[in-house]
Amino acid sequence: MAGLIPQRFIDDLLNRTDIVEVVGSRVQLKKTGKNYSACCPFHQEKTPSFTVSPDKQFYYCFGCGAGGNALGFVMDHDHLDFPEAVEELAKRAGLEVQREDSRPGQKPRQPVDSPLYPLLSAAADFYRHALKSHPARQAAVDYLKGRGLSGVIARDFGLGFAPPGWDNLMKHLGGDSLQEKAMIDAGLLIENAEGRRYDRFRDRVMFPIRDSRGRVIAFGGRVLGDDKPKYLNSPETPVFHKGQELYGLYEARKNNRDLDEIMVVEGYMDVIALAQQGLRNAVATLGTATSEEHIKRLFRLVPNILFCFDGDQAGRKAAWRALEACLPSLQDGRRARFLFLPEGEDPDSLVRKEGPDAFRARISQQAQPLADYFFRHLMEEADPATLEGKAHLATLAAPLLDQLPGANLRALMRQRLGEITGLGSEMLGQLASAPTSDVPPTDFAPSHDDYSPSYPPYPGERDDWPAGQGRKQQGKKPWQDGDNWKGRKAGQRREPPSMPPPRSGAGAGVEPPTLSALRTLLHHPQLAQKVEDAGHFAAEDDTYTQLLVALLESLQKHPQQNSLQLIARWHGTEQGRLLRGLAEKEWLIRQDNLEQQFFDTITTLADRQRERSLEGLLRKARHSELSAEEKLRLRALLSRSEIPASPGPAGT
Template sequence: TGKRYDRFRDRVMFPIRDSRGRVIAFGGRVLGDDKPKYLNSPETPVFHKGQELYGLFEARKFHRNLDEIIVVEGYMDVIALAQQGLRNAVATLGTATSEEHLKRLFRVVPNVLFCFDGDQAGRNAAWRALEATIPGLQDGRRARFLFLPEGEDPDTLVRAEGTDAFKARINQHAQPLADYFFEQLTKEADPRSLEGKAHMVTLAAPLIEKVPGANLRELMRRRLKEITGLDTAAVNQLMQSAPAEAQPSYDPGFDYDAVPDYGDYQQHDYQAQQEWTPNAPGGQQKKWDKKPWDKGKKWDKNGKRPDFEPRGPRTPATVEPPALTALRTLLHHPELSAQVANASTFADEENVYSQLLVALIDATQKNPKLRTMQLIARWHGTDQGRLLRQLAEKEWLISADNLEQQFFDTITSLSARQRERHLEQLIRKERQSGLSAEEKVQLLNLLNRKVPAQTPTSTGV
């Protein structure tokens, strides 16, 4: 429309600096209840939010000889810790911790401490941080993980208990990466059974082999042998047979790892045309000589150039399919599956996302204690597993209050679509070859149904 608006209206502003202290972007935290809670500047040639860390410049400026950096989840956590004298904290800019983040940190310090909330979301973020850390874990580098009491974050906790108590908590409860690694895998794969031992090696092997530090890698291999009770030959054989990472076959045109940002949708791949200024008076050239369109080629009588090629249709922006949104919600909130009465009502045999959603609901209904990482592990080494992991990492721009309602709205919509497909199939078959008695009853029931779709939830949500 050509109108301007204040991108960061009603937000507290946080300047984001590069390694030299230059302001390259801003982050804004909402003052009220608007969404998203945090909003960053759009991506630019000098600002890539998946690589920058809030507070890193300030931490290096305050400490000339930093030994360890604390990674927290938000701007306010960095500020709260700094106010209490802990000036070595940084935060990602609303994205999951990446390998690029760790490369930057390990160039500055040999030790990194991840400080996360104790809830399920915090533990999911910690595991993603572990996966990002492992490729950079050379001998002499160390990573630890600290989980805070559920419902607490660094901001509230350090204000409540003070700096000394918070430092004591770090010293007493922070887990080395290898300890946290094997603790989590033991929860997912029971090493007391043969199947559990094999599953643990399958999960652990690809990650252990990525450790660049020869000493740490060998020690983790030995630890894996001790836990599983398998000898060296057996472990090596299982490691070699572990499924290798492969390119996923699902919707390659969709960027599941992208972190959406409202300003990003205003960017286009074209360049603004440079303003043309005519030669000064007295010049001998015509004002249109040697311009980009003047290549010595004539225009035809219809006003077209011989070398003219029409522009192809504009590719529309990709929108996440509803089934993927439901999958992502269920990954973070597996307890919602208990309210789905009949998942078969939307089990579209031609839609891989719907099939995976039904399988996920079935798994969580049979075992309500399954958490996000355990669900992903069930499909480890498959396209489905890689899809689930990428969905779990994608940033939410939906209010937590609306997630549950959106999930069941999506379930209802999928059920309605499946009903319509079933109805069309029966009508087509009736016209072509006729229906059996059972199929006639199904068709009659579908035609007589007054509501658009049966809500497949047991609670009437």
């Protein structure tokens, strides 16, 4: 069976789980009124600010902002990935995790008992044994000794040797054609166009890649001869996804029970050379740029990340990509630093040249806090000595700072930006929330698979909403002619910017009506059944509206969902954090005219969509002949424009 966990199982699991029991088994809780409190397990504090609500089935820390449901707590507290947390809660509830086929076009992921794991483990054993006893092993031994590695480090990282030749591993592990097919699936064999099968790794030093449980899931190989490429990684397989894994993470956690900081470097040998010198907290990405998924995973383990890159142009480019990936995860209490090494040096060469103590001193003295690196980098592109440069700097920086979830850090960095540019906080806030593009919105439907999902982009918000009245009349559609929105095809994704934060507080302006509608719908999901068709305003290019459409469609498809289940669908995303914040601030909802305000917003959205469709058809009619279908739609839109607003929602 493929590896996707169906949403219905997650919903049922959360319904069967009591968050008080889950948190209470890990943190000492104290009853305070109808809730429970404790000192937060995610940051150091003396006065309890961590609250667990049995009614909402949510936890929240007023000190660091951590919060979520039982599934999120287990992920963050136990440092587990999404499927592992589901397994943990299911075991507690006495359930067996259900799995289903993946979405069309998506490579299925194997269940936790995939037959590829023992096959990969056997391959790792073969490579390790070959490093000890194969007749051709001397070149590999000399290479490792030349890099200063001891037998202990080679053992700890499971280093091995793939002998020269086309079929050493295939002969050792192969049997029938089914076994060879499994080896192809595991990335151990290659099958060419003529159907010939042969070992993927030949005459290379082998670096096994382990997952969080220590299981071998892939390999990296460093060539000993003149073959290309110099480093070869396993391909994507059902158990290996290079954009989510970090080399050395298992070993770092195994050797450090109290990890406080993880160092991100660029290569296998950097990780191993640092470990050889006693710095056993380094990890490396696997031939990919540092991603948000990498950052989220690391921040679930430690509060501090140190990026260590070469000082050349490529290293600085990689560092800036890493900074951008960090921003959406930088809650207050988390820290990222950047260390650039001298030209021509990497961690492997430098730590062997100057020793571990000097390397630690270099980190202490030269590592730049994220805020310092952020402004230094942008000021290289936009010179703040000129008015034009200050304007450009503010334009570049403000939207990036708006991604920061940590309110204190965001405020302090905006203050610093204001000091550099001379712009006030109000102007910087406008720059941050300005629309970023005119790209049409993408498919917003959430789903859960074996890892926290990555979502498509959302254009910038608008809050220039006109007043509107009227709701769906009972038995009659108030809108029939708005263009149905269709999202971008699967696979057409961009790097997702963060969900803009809701505006609140003094001087923040009026809360956008769509945000109020989201809040209302979250606490009163039954209202979704009174909305005729969310597709009539799905073309709105506002982030909150797109999320509102997704919630409405989800609730109309599954009317029995409650607020907890809705938020669980977006757990681990910017949208999930927004929904969680709305759920936690229920007391901000005005009880008077809730339903009236909600349907005013819905009707306004539909009217805006209808007006856009009308304008588009009229514009086209001025320049070309409309089709028969377009003429019918234009006639319907013109007639609808004269219909007065309806007096109230259905059934009122």
